[in-house]
Amino acid sequence: MKLFSVTVLAGILISFCLLHAETDISSALTPLQRLTNSEAWLDVGKTYLGLKKMKNAEACLLRTVEFYPMGKAAGEAREILNSRFGMSMVYLPDQVYLRYLQKAQSSSDPDIRIKFYSMALEAKESPDICLDLARLYLKRGEPEQTRIFVNRAIQDGWDKNKLDFRLQEYVR
Amino acid sequence: MNSIYKILPFLTILLFFASCGPDATKAVGDAKSAIERARLVEAPAYSADEFHSASSLYDMAKQFLDAQKSGDAVKKALESKDMAEKSFTNAVIRRADAIYQKDTDLLAKATAQFADKLAAAKIRDARSDYDLLSKVYQAKDYDGTYTNGTNLAAKLADIVDYTAKELDRVKGVIAAVQGRSDDAVTDPDVRKYAADDLKRANDLLDGARASLAQGDLDPATNQAAQADAVITGLLARVDAEKAKDAVAEVSEKYENASKQDIVIKYAADVLVQAKPLIDDARTALDKSNWADARSKARDASQLIDDAVRKAEEAYRKVQAVRQTNTIDLDRQQELEAQKKRAAEFIEEAKQRLEKLRSLKKTGFLEPVHGDFAYILPGMFHLSDNVGRDNAGASSATSISSSSNVSTNTSPTEALVEKYIRMAEDAYANEEYLDAIDYAREAIRIADVLLSDQAGRTYTVQLRPNNRDCLWKIAGYMYDKQYWLWPMIWRANKYLIQDPDLIYPGQEFKVPPLAGK
Numbered sequence: 253m254k255l256f257s258v259t260v261l262a263g264i265l266i267s268f269c270l271l272h273a274e275t276d277i278s279s280a281l282t283p284l285q286r287l288t289n290s291e292a293w294l295d296v297g298k299t300y301l302g303l304k305k306m307k308n309a310e311a312c313l314l315r316t317v318e319f320y321p322m323g324k325a326a327g328e329a330r331e332i333l334n335s336r337f338g339m340s341m342v343y344l345p346d347q348v349y350l351r352y353l354q355k356a357q358s359s360s361d362p363d364i365r366i367k368f369y370s371m372a373l374e375a376k377e378s379p380d381i382c383l384d385l386a387r388l389y390l391k392r393g394e395p396e397q398t399r400i401f402v403n404r405a406i407q408d409g410w411d412k413n414k415l416d417f418r419l420q421e422y423v424r
Numbered sequence: 425m426n427s428i429y430k431i432l433p434f435l436t437i438l439l440f441f442a443s444c445g446p447d448a449t450k451a452v453g454d455a456k457s458a459i460e461r462a463r464l465v466e467a468p469a470y471s472a473d474e475f476h477s478a479s480s481l482y483d484m485a486k487q488f489l490d491a492q493k494s495g496d497a498v499k500k501a502l503e504s505k506d507m508a509e510k511s512f513t514n515a516v517i518r519r520a521d522a523i524y525q526k527d528t529d530l531l532a533k534a535t536a537q538f539a540d541k542l543a544a545a546k547i548r549d550a551r552s553d554y555d556l557l558s559k560v561y562q563a564k565d566y567d568g569t570y571t572n573g574t575n576l577a578a579k580l581a582d583i584v585d586y587t588a589k590e591l592d593r594v595k596g597v598i599a600a601v602q603g604r605s606d607d608a609v610t611d612p613d614v615r616k617y618a619a620d621d622l623k624r625a626n627d628l629l630d631g632a633r634a635s636l637a638q639g640d641l642d643p644a645t646n647q648a649a650q651a652d653a654v655i656t657g658l659l660a661r662v663d664a665e666k667a668k669d670a671v672a673e674v675s676e677k678y679e680n681a682s683k684q685d686i687v688i689k690y691a692a693d694v695l696v697q698a699k700p701l702i703d704d705a706r707t708a709l710d711k712s713n714w715a716d717a718r719s720k721a722r723d724a725s726q727l728i729d730d731a732v733r734k735a736e737e738a739y740r741k742v743q744a745v746r747q748t749n750t751i752d753l754d755r756q757q758e759l760e761a762q763k764k765r766a767a768e769f770i771e772e773a774k775q776r777l778e779k780l781r782s783l784k785k786t787g788f789l790e791p792v793h794g795d796f797a798y799i800l801p802g803m804f805h806l807s808d809n810v811g812r813d814n815a816g817a818s819s820a821t822s823i824s825s826s827s828n829v830s831t832n833t834s835p836t837e838a839l840v841e842k843y844i845r846m847a848e849d850a851y852a853n854e855e856y857l858d859a860i861d862y863a864r865e866a867i868r869i870a871d872v873l874l875s876d877q878a879g880r881t882y883t884v885q886l887r888p889n890n891r892d893c894l895w896k897i898a899g900y901m902y903d904k905q906y907w908l909w910p911m912i913w914r915a916n917k918y919l920i921q922d923p924d925l926i927y928p929g930q931e932f933k934v935p936p937l938a939g940k
Contacts, residue, residue, distance in 0.1 A: 280905065284868050285937050292910035296923055303922055315907065380689075403761050409742045424761050 279355075279364045283320070283374050290320035294329050301336070310337050317341065321348050322375050349375040362388050379408035386419055398422050448494040451501035455482045458508035467508075467515035470522070474511035478504050520566035523573030527554060530580035537587035538639025550579050594641045594648075598632050601652045605629065608655055617665045618658035625654040660714075667714035670721035671705045674728070678702055681728050690738035694731035698724040762856035769863035770851060773844050776870030780837050840870045872935075880936075882912075886928035894923055901934045911935055 281289065297312030316329035321343060333339040349372050356368035366388050373381045382405035389397035402422040406412050412423050459478050467475040481504030488497035531554055539547040553576045560568040605625050608614045614622060628651035635644035678698055681687045687695055705720035843866035850859035882901055884892045898909035913923050916932045926932075 281937075284871075288868065288872055288937075289908060289911060292914045295917075296910040296913055299923065305924070308924070312910070400765070403758075407758050407762070424757055 279359070279367065281319075282367055283370045286320045286371070287323050287325075290316050290323050291325045293319060294325040297329065297332070301332070306337075313337075320374075345375050349378070353381070356384075362392060377408055379405040379410035382408060383410065383416075383419070386422070387416070390418060390422075395422070399424070448489050448497040448501070451498045451505070452482070452485045452489050455485060455501040455504035455508065458505045458512070462508045462512040462515060465512055465515040466519055467511040469515075470518035471511040471514035474507055474514060478507035478511055480504075481507060516566045516570075520561065520569035520573070523570050523577060524557065524561045527557060527573050527576045527580060530577060530584055534580055534583045534587060537584060537591060539583050539587050541639045542587045542590050542641065543583050546579070546583050550576060550583060553579065590641055591636070591639075594636055594644050597645055597648045598629060598636065601625075601632075601648045601655065602629055604652065604655045608659060611662070613662050613666050614658065617662050621654055621658035621661075625651040625658070628654065663714040663718075664712070667709060667717040667721070670718045670725075671702070671709055674698075674705065674721040674725045675702055677725060677728050681732055684732070684735065686739045687731055687735040689735070691731040691735040694727060694734055698727040698731070701727065759854075759856070762860070763851075763854075766847070766851050766856040766859035766863065769860050769867065770844065770847050773840070773847065773863045773866035773870065776867055776874065777837070777840050777844060780840065780870055780873055836869075837873065840866050840873070843869065880934045882932050882934050884926050884928050884930045884932070892926065892928075894920075894926065897932065897934070902937070908937070911937075 293312050293316040297309050297316060300306075300309035300312055310333070313329040313333050317326045317333075320326055322345065327343070330339075330341045330343065333341055352368045352372035352375060356365045356372060359365050359368065366385060369381050369385050369388070372378070373385070382401045386398050386401035386405065389395075389401065398419070399422040402415070402419050403424050406415075406423065412420075415423065455478070459475075459482055462471070462475055462478065481500050485497050485500035485504055488494075488500060531550065534543075534547055534550070553572065557569065557572045557576055560572055605622065608618075608622055608625075628647045632644045632647035632651065635641075635647060678695075681695055701720050701724035705717045705724065708714075708717035708720060843862050847859045847862035847866060850856070850862060880901065882897050884897075890896075894909040894913055895906050898912055899906045901912070902908045910923075912932055912934055913920055915935045919930055919932065920926060
């Protein structure tokens with residue numbers, strides 16, 4: 253029981269550290285690039301498992317989770333980490349959402365903000381994030397993307413009468 | 425002589441009046457005097473029967489006298505006088521008895537009312553008078569008894585009044601404090617915060633009542649005052665505790681409300697008004713202004729309730745709009761927008777698929793064990809057991825029986841087609857959001873496949889002091905993004921059995937990043 257608790261705590265701690273540590277290594281990637289890269293890491297991790305290089309395999313599986321925690325590749329990686337390495341890792345959408353939201357809000361680079369906001373949106377649908385993205389795209393002069401996210405915010409329940417006047421014209 | 429006969433009758437009458445008139449009148453007058461004397465000793469009260477008989481006989485005597493029946497008048501007057509005197513004697517005795525009895529009763533009452541403690545000097549003086557009165561009474565000096573007894577009765581009445589008032593005053597004090605205690609005990613907060621103090625107050629009140637029962641009014645008053653002070657103190661303490669509780673409760677309520685997404689989203693304007701009130705309440709607490717603190721906390725609590733209610737109503741309204749089956753204008757616009765977006769994505773996915781097919785026709789792209797790979801001419805024998813059939817005969821490519829598709833399978837053209845088909849099915853069923861998701865996945869996989877054949881190449885170098893590895897190659901080719909090396913490995917999986925072992929001269933395809 254004690255060993256199990258320690259393992260669970262260690263798993264949660266590792267997840268937490270990975271989530272915090274990723275800013276430097278992956279902030280330049282879009283969600284789709286993250287997803288593809290996450291799948292590649294899973295693939296190489298499984299190859300290492302086949303080669304019995306367990307330390308390398310473990311590191312690759314952790315990278316899989318780190319790059320795209322909400323993907324099915326990450327889910328499979330967590331299962332392998334659990335069954336083969338005794339790590340009890342859990343996916344907490346709200347925490348993942350908040351983490352990406354904080355990263356986005358703490359960055360001054362619009363590109364990075366867009367990427368992290370997009371990741372937050374992948375974790376959890378939110379009209380507020382859609383509006384933040386719409387504003388960023390508007391600032392970058394991308395009307396089509398602005399239109400997409402304004403209307404997505406409205407679909408998610410945002411009152412279109414309370415929209416920023418600059419975004420009003422993008423409502424379908 | 426004749427004149428003598430003429431005046432003789434007048435003389436006779438004159439003599440008659442002269443002989444009998446004065447006796448009857450005197451008797452009647454005596455009777456009247458006797459009656460008046462009896463009245464002076466309160467005979468109508470103390471000897472009523474005899475007095476009324478004397479009065480009646482007197483009235484009859486007067487009537488006889490008026491009727492010039494002197495004999496009868498005298499007789500009745502004498503009877504009246506006797507009766508009046510009898511009434512006088514009885515009244516004197518009975519009046520003395522009565523006053524003596526009254527004094528005896530008053531003395532007993534004064535004693536019962538603790539006159540010995542409350543009016544010691546006066547009661548001592550009165551007892552002395554009473555002893556003297558008893559002696560006079562036993563000597564049958566009725567007038568003396570009445571006179572002394574009347575004076576003593578006045579003194580005793582004063583004492584009885586005074587002691588009664590003092591006792592009533594202290595009883596009133598105790599009753600008032602008891603009333604405060606009874607009110608306090610009905611307050612659950614008093615029971616919660618000050619049960620011990622309340623018990624102490626009630627013990628003091630019991631003591632006060634015990635002292636009162638002994639006629640010790642000062643101790644009783646003091647104990648009642650102490651109980652009152654205890655109650656005042658405990659009520660003040662309860663007020664403070666209630667104020668602290670109220671402020672703590674409203675602070676927690678505010679924190680909880682501010683954590684609710686819907687409150688922040690729909691009622692932040694109301695919620696924010698509660699904050700300064702809570703601050704004011706805390707300031708009032710610091711200044712021990714309990715009533716003000718509670719009032720502010722109550723107002724803040726009301727505002728928070730309003731905010732939550734407003735948020736819930738707004739949320740319900742949004743939910744109702746979402747759940748309603750009636751297609752209003754907004755809903756129709758939403759659906760149109762989703763439909764258009766889904767069509768755009770499906771079209772884009774189809775374009776990708778066409779591009780893939782056109783490349784495949786050139787022989788530039790072929791599947792190997794479920795993977796599309798960049799094939800170097802003549803290097804490997806091509807396997808044709810997968811990827812040819814869109815139905816998914818590939819062992820490496822699996823599509824589950826449900827609508828979920830494993831994203832961990834290696835990308836193939838068949839997978840792209842499958843996703844496009846699922847997107848089209850969803851579109852046909854008006855499930856536009858699902859259609860968008862499927863089409864996006866098809867585009868992403870197609871991009872991966874296209875990138876596999878469209879990238880640059882890198883030839884592994886022989887540098888003894890700085891040996892190449894996939895990590896370094898990714899750094900060279902992806903602008904120091906070393907952690908993308910699995911992308912290179914994946915695109916060259918058929919060349920690299922062990923990611924840790926690569927050899928000089930090997931030429932690796934470096935796929936561009938898909939999914940921009």
